[in-house]
Amino acid sequence: MPMRILVLGGAGxxxxxxxxxxxxxxxxxxxxxxxxxxxxxxxxxxASPLVSxxxxxxxxxxxxxxxxxxxxxxIFHLASVVSGEAETDFxxxxxxxxxxMQNLLEAIRLAGDDYRPRLVFTSSIAVFGAPFEEPIRDTFxxxxxxxxxxxxxxxxxxxxxxxxxxxxxxxxxxxxTIVVRPGKPNKAASGFFSGIIREPLAGVEAVLPVGxxxxxxxxxxxxxxxxxxxxxxxxxxxxGDRRSLTMPGLSVTVGEMVDTLRRxxxxxxxxxxxREPDAAISRIVAGWPRDFSAERAANAGFKADPDFAAIxxxxxxxxxxxxxxxxxxxx
Amino acid sequence: MPMRILVLGGAGxxxxxxxxxxxxxxxxxxxxxxxxxxxxxxxxxxASPLVSxxxxxxxxxxxxxxxxxxxxxxIFHLASVVSGEAETDFxxxxxxxxxxMQNLLEAIRLAGDDYRPRLVFTSSIAVFGAPFEEPIRDTFxxxxxxxxxxxxxxxxxxxxxxxxxxxxxxxxxxxxTIVVRPGKPNKAASGFFSGIIREPLAGVEAVLPVGxxxxxxxxxxxxxxxxxxxxxxxxxxxxGDRRSLTMPGLSVTVGEMVDTLRRxxxxxxxxxxxREPDAAISRIVAGWPRDFSAERAANAGFKADPDFAAIxxxxxxxxxxxxxxxxxxxx
Numbered sequence: 290m291p292m293r294i295l296v297l298g299g300a301g302x303x304x305x306x307x308x309x310x311x312x313x314x315x316x317x318x319x320x321x322x323x324x325x326x327x328x329x330x331x332x333x334x335x336a337s338p339l340v341s342x343x344x345x346x347x348x349x350x351x352x353x354x355x356x357x358x359x360x361x362x363x364i365f366h367l368a369s370v371v372s373g374e375a376e377t378d379f380x381x382x383x384x385x386x387x388x389x390m391q392n393l394l395e396a397i398r399l400a401g402d403d404y405r406p407r408l409v410f411t412s413s414i415a416v417f418g419a420p421f422e423e424p425i426r427d428t429f430x431x432x433x434x435x436x437x438x439x440x441x442x443x444x445x446x447x448x449x450x451x452x453x454x455x456x457x458x459x460x461x462x463x464x465x466t467i468v469v470r471p472g473k474p475n476k477a478a479s480g481f482f483s484g485i486i487r488e489p490l491a492g493v494e495a496v497l498p499v500g501x502x503x504x505x506x507x508x509x510x511x512x513x514x515x516x517x518x519x520x521x522x523x524x525x526x527x528x529g530d531r532r533s534l535t536m537p538g539l540s541v542t543v544g545e546m547v548d549t550l551r552r553x554x555x556x557x558x559x560x561x562x563x564r565e566p567d568a569a570i571s572r573i574v575a576g577w578p579r580d581f582s583a584e585r586a587a588n589a590g591f592k593a594d595p596d597f598a599a600i601x602x603x604x605x606x607x608x609x610x611x612x613x614x615x616x617x618x619x620x
Numbered sequence: 621m622p623m624r625i626l627v628l629g630g631a632g633x634x635x636x637x638x639x640x641x642x643x644x645x646x647x648x649x650x651x652x653x654x655x656x657x658x659x660x661x662x663x664x665x666x667a668s669p670l671v672s673x674x675x676x677x678x679x680x681x682x683x684x685x686x687x688x689x690x691x692x693x694x695i696f697h698l699a700s701v702v703s704g705e706a707e708t709d710f711x712x713x714x715x716x717x718x719x720x721m722q723n724l725l726e727a728i729r730l731a732g733d734d735y736r737p738r739l740v741f742t743s744s745i746a747v748f749g750a751p752f753e754e755p756i757r758d759t760f761x762x763x764x765x766x767x768x769x770x771x772x773x774x775x776x777x778x779x780x781x782x783x784x785x786x787x788x789x790x791x792x793x794x795x796x797t798i799v800v801r802p803g804k805p806n807k808a809a810s811g812f813f814s815g816i817i818r819e820p821l822a823g824v825e826a827v828l829p830v831g832x833x834x835x836x837x838x839x840x841x842x843x844x845x846x847x848x849x850x851x852x853x854x855x856x857x858x859x860g861d862r863r864s865l866t867m868p869g870l871s872v873t874v875g876e877m878v879d880t881l882r883r884x885x886x887x888x889x890x891x892x893x894x895r896e897p898d899a900a901i902s903r904i905v906a907g908w909p910r911d912f913s914a915e916r917a918a919n920a921g922f923k924a925d926p927d928f929a930a931i932x933x934x935x936x937x938x939x940x941x942x943x944x945x946x947x948x949x950x951x
Binding site: 418428430431433436443531 | 710749753758759760761762763764765767770773774777778780781784785862
């Protein structure tokens with residue numbers, strides 16, 4: 290039976306990579322993909338005739354009901370207001386990140402007893418808040434310190450409960466910080482983790498606002514897509530009633546990141562990293578989790594990046610491919 | 621400045637005892653109580669002129685907004701569909717137990733910057749689900765196995781987030797199973813924990829559906845009222861951003877309960893306990909938490925019952941007072 294796939298938030302960085310991977314493979318769980326629908330707040334553009342697109346507001350119940358009426362077999366829910374925006378715009382954060390999920394789960398539940406799609410939700414390690422145990426195990430309390438983290442934690446509880454009741458076959462995957470993010474620097478407090486690799490490799494100066502001893506939990510964009518595809522295909526019976534998992538990442542220090550960049554790209558590249566300590570960013574970063582055991586995810590077959598060098602090499606390969614595609618003009 | 625108090629779910633067993641205690645004391649946090657409003661799905665009847673009452677639907681946003689417009693200084697939120705009903709009526713459970721809280725928090729937030737009442741919410745140890753660590757510490761994952769537990773866990777996350785943002789000064793207290801509940805036996809799976817004490821003391825046979833080795837986490841109705849009053853008056857700054865606490869209970873086995881009853885009321889009373897093992901109830905109870913460290917609550921000054929004998933004695937005293945009030949007809 291052919292497979293229909295819905296990707297909510299499909300026009301973002303991870304969503305596009307996911308859709309490209311699905312198109313390239315042409316199958317999911319051994320079944321041919323007959324249709325992929327990309328829904329986002331902006332219209333996504335995809336070359337493949339397999340992919341249709343639409344744009345709208347995920348917090349509008351009718352919009353979501355219409356998307357669910359097509360009865361996709363697998364729904365990837367990646368749509369989210371990011372951490373910083375959910376903090377500054379409280380109402381928008383709850384509307385998009387919580388009401389959006391409530392609408393989706395209700396649309397699925399009300400679609401009928403014979404409809405029980407796989408739902409893959411991108412949660413976040415922001416469900417955890419200091420003080421931590423270290424490493425953080427799979428049984429550690431969710432005590433978020435941001436509205437974004439609270440919304441993700443609530444969505445996880447809803448997914449487990451709706452799955453337990455048999456209304457949906459859901460799984461939440463807590464993504465590490467994605468490094469190296471392509472594109473322009475952004476204002477996220479975590480932006481420098483990508484910036485100190487991406488900018489120097491492009492011959493541009495990058496600011497490092499924290500000390501070399503700062504440790505963080507990271508995964509590559511390719512690993513994130515791997516997590517999503519695995520979550521869409523694994524046997525959820527093995528998860529029991531705890532439907533969300535911390536994805537396996539790498540726990541690396543800034544110093545290790547810089548050393549890796551030096552080994553791969555040399556002293557001249559590393560010289561483009563300008564150390565400019567920022568007390569505010571250092572304080573924010575100090576409140577983030579740094580290391581996880583992620584045993585359940587490993588047991589469920591999720592695969593971390595092998596090491597940080599592989600993450601840097603993958604970014605270099607991605608950028609080469611992008612330059613090739615765009616005739617030399619990296620965007 | 622006089623203190624205005626709103627009790628949502630004030631007509632229930634704990635709510636009535638709380639209101640009676642507030643009326644008897646006449647003050648809270650050293651301030652005289654000028655008004656207590658009891659809101660519930662049914663109208664509560666109270667003798668004191670301090671207490672006004674109204675009945676309505678907590679899931680109706682306008683109803684809650686009207687209650688909050690009176691700007692109570694302290695709001696006790698005890699209103700809840702119980703575990704069994706939330707499991708059989710999925711929509712009602714979410715409407716009362718989650719939408720009710722969302723309405724309340726939004727009404728408070730939108731009431732203005734200068735309004736930041738203390739909100740005391742009765743959560744539940746149902747936020748925890750097997751497999752457990754033992755004892756369960758304050759850093760253990762919330763992985764509920766019922767919709768009721770999921771709703772309570774979500775409310776806790778909302779209270780912490782709204783408190784962190786400064787919209788409310790909230791605290792959630794996870795009550796142990798309340799033993800001895802007065803009144804008639806109910807159909808709750810946990811009902812026998814009260815029944816095996818209450819019925820024999822009243823000269824009536826009680827069914828014990830589980831083995832003597834079953835261990836459970838209990839507190840008396842009086843302890844529960846003590847938790848509520850302490851939660852209304854303590855300094856929440858000490859809680860940090862984790863605004864909910866497991867209340868201190870007693871971890872006792874059924875065998876210990878029966879032995880205690882024997883010491884207090886004799887063999888004849890205990891002979892009214894009829895052992896009738898029930899596999900279904902045994903299975904449900906096996907999934908419940910049995911022991912907690914409850915260190916944060918102890919550090920915050922919450923006091924458990926001294927021992928199970930004190931719980932039984934308090935029940936006997938309560939029943940005597942009730943018989944006295946009603947001229948010998950216990951209800």
